[in-house]
Amino acid sequence: MIYLDNNASTALDEEVIACMVEVMREDYANASSTQHKLGRRANHLIESARESIANSLAVESKDILFTSGATEAINILLKGFFARYQHFGKHIITCTTEHKAILNTFQSLEQLGAEVTYLPVDKNGQLDLGQLKNSIRKDTLLVSIMSANNETGILSPVDEIAEICKDKKIPFFSDMTQSIGKQKVSLDKIDFACFSAHKFHGPKGIGVLYIKNNGRAKVLDPLISGGTQEKGLRPGTYDTPAIVGMAKALAIATNTNRDTIRQLRNFFEKEIVKRIPEVVILGQASDRIDNTSNILFKHVRSEVLFTKVPMLALSSGAACVSGDSAPSHVLKAMQLNDEDARCCVRFSLSKYTSKAEIVQVLNILDDAICDIRNESPTWQLFKAGLL
Numbered sequence: 113m114i115y116l117d118n119n120a121s122t123a124l125d126e127e128v129i130a131c132m133v134e135v136m137r138e139d140y141a142n143a144s145s146t147q148h149k150l151g152r153r154a155n156h157l158i159e160s161a162r163e164s165i166a167n168s169l170a171v172e173s174k175d176i177l178f179t180s181g182a183t184e185a186i187n188i189l190l191k192g193f194f195a196r197y198q199h200f201g202k203h204i205i206t207c208t209t210e211h212k213a214i215l216n217t218f219q220s221l222e223q224l225g226a227e228v229t230y231l232p233v234d235k236n237g238q239l240d241l242g243q244l245k246n247s248i249r250k251d252t253l254l255v256s257i258m259s260a261n262n263e264t265g266i267l268s269p270v271d272e273i274a275e276i277c278k279d280k281k282i283p284f285f286s287d288m289t290q291s292i293g294k295q296k297v298s299l300d301k302i303d304f305a306c307f308s309a310h311k312f313h314g315p316k317g318i319g320v321l322y323i324k325n326n327g328r329a330k331v332l333d334p335l336i337s338g339g340t341q342e343k344g345l346r347p348g349t350y351d352t353p354a355i356v357g358m359a360k361a362l363a364i365a366t367n368t369n370r371d372t373i374r375q376l377r378n379f380f381e382k383e384i385v386k387r388i389p390e391v392v393i394l395g396q397a398s399d400r401i402d403n404t405s406n407i408l409f410k411h412v413r414s415e416v417l418f419t420k421v422p423m424l425a426l427s428s429g430a431a432c433v434s435g436d437s438a439p440s441h442v443l444k445a446m447q448l449n450d451e452d453a454r455c456c457v458r459f460s461l462s463k464y465t466s467k468a469e470i471v472q473v474l475n476i477l478d479d480a481i482c483d484i485r486n487e488s489p490t491w492q493l494f495k496a497g498l499l
C-alpha cells in the first residue's frame with residue numbers, strides 16, 4: 113500500500129513510539145497525584161513536554177493547553193470565548209473553506225445567537241483582505257481563519273490577517289492543524305491557535321489550544337466541569353504518554369528538513385501534467401503547504417478512481433453521506449462546479465514518502481485514468497468536442 117493520505121493522519125515516528133511505550137510502562141501514575149514520587153514524576157513529564165512544545169513554537173509554556181486534539185481545542189475556544197464575551201458583541205468572522213470542526217462549531221453558536229460572516233474565497237482559494245477589513249463591525253468579537261487548508265494545502269496570509277485584527281483590536285484565532293509540524297510558523301501575532309499531534313507523526317487523541325497570555329486574564333468559560341487540570345479549562349486526567357509523544361513528535365518535526373517533501377510534491381505535479389491530459393492542479397497560483405496536491409482529473413469521478421487503485425491510500429474532500437459523495441464545500445467555494453469537484457483527489461505526502469513510491473503512483477494513475485476514460489461515454493463525448 114502506498115500511503116498518500118498524510119493530511120488525514122500520519123504514521124507514528126519510531127522514536128515517538130519508543131518514548132511513549134516507556135512512559136506507558138513506567139509512568140502510569142496520575143500526574144495530578146503529586147503526593148507521591150511516581151505522581152510527581154508523571155507531572156514532571158507533563159510539564160517538560162509543555163516546555164518542549166513551547167520551545168518548538170517559540171512561545172511561553174503557560175500558553176500551551178492540552179486537549180484531545182484540534183476539534184476539542186476549537187470547541188473550547190470558540191464556545192468558551194463566545195460564552196464569556198457575547199455581551200460585548202455577537203459577531204464573528206470566518207471563511208467558507210474552514211474545516212468542519214470550525215464550521216459546525218459556528219453553526220451551533222449561531223443557534224445561541226452568534227452572527228457569523230463566512231468570507232468567500234476566489235478560484236485560487238484566497239480571501240480578499242479588503243473584504244475582511246470591511247466585514248469588521250463594532251460588535252465583532254473574533255476573527256477565525258485557518259493557516260493551511262486541509263484539502264488543498266492553500267496557505268492564508270496569516271501575518272497580514274493578524275495585522276488587520278491588531279489594528280482593529282480584535283482577537284485572531286487560527287486553526288493551524290495543517291501547518292504546525294509541517295512548516296515554520298510564527299505565533300507572534302496570533303492570539304489563539306490549535307493543532308493535533310497525529311498530523312506530524314505523533315499520537316492521535318492529543319493536541320493543543322494555544323492561548324496567548326493565558327493566565328493573565330480568564331478569557332474563556334470552560335465547556336466541561338471537573339478537576340483543576342489545565343487551569344480548569346480542560347479538566348480530566350492527563351494522558352501522559354500521548355502528551356510526551358506529542359512533544360517528541362513536534363521536536364522532531366521542527367528539525368525535519370522539508371526540502372525533499374516539497375521537491376517530491378513538485379516532481380509529482382510536473383509529471384502528472386506531462387503524462388495525463390485534462391488535469392488541473394488546484395490552487396497552483398497560491399502559496400501552498402509543501403506536502404499537498406489536490407488534482408482535478410476531468411471526467412474521472414474520485415470514487416471510481418479509488419476502486420480502481422486499491423493499492424493507493426488517497427482521499428477526496430467529499431464527505432460520504434449515505435453512499436452519495438457530496439462535493440467538497442472547499443472546492444465548491446473555489447468555484448468548481450459539482451461535477452469537477454467530484455473528480456478531485458488529494459495527495460498528501462510525508463517524510464516517509466519515497467521517490468520510488470511517487471514514480472509507482474504516477475504509473476498506476478496513468479493506467480487507471482486511461483482505462484476509466486476509455487470506458488467512459490462522457491469522456492468520448494468530451495473528446496469529440498460534444499461536451
Ligand code: PLP
Nearest residue numbers: 181182183211213262289290308
Ligand atoms: N482543522 C483542520 C484544518 C484539520 O485538518 C483537522 C483534521 O483533519 C481538524 C481541524 C480536526 O483535527 P482532529 O480530528 O485531530 O481533532
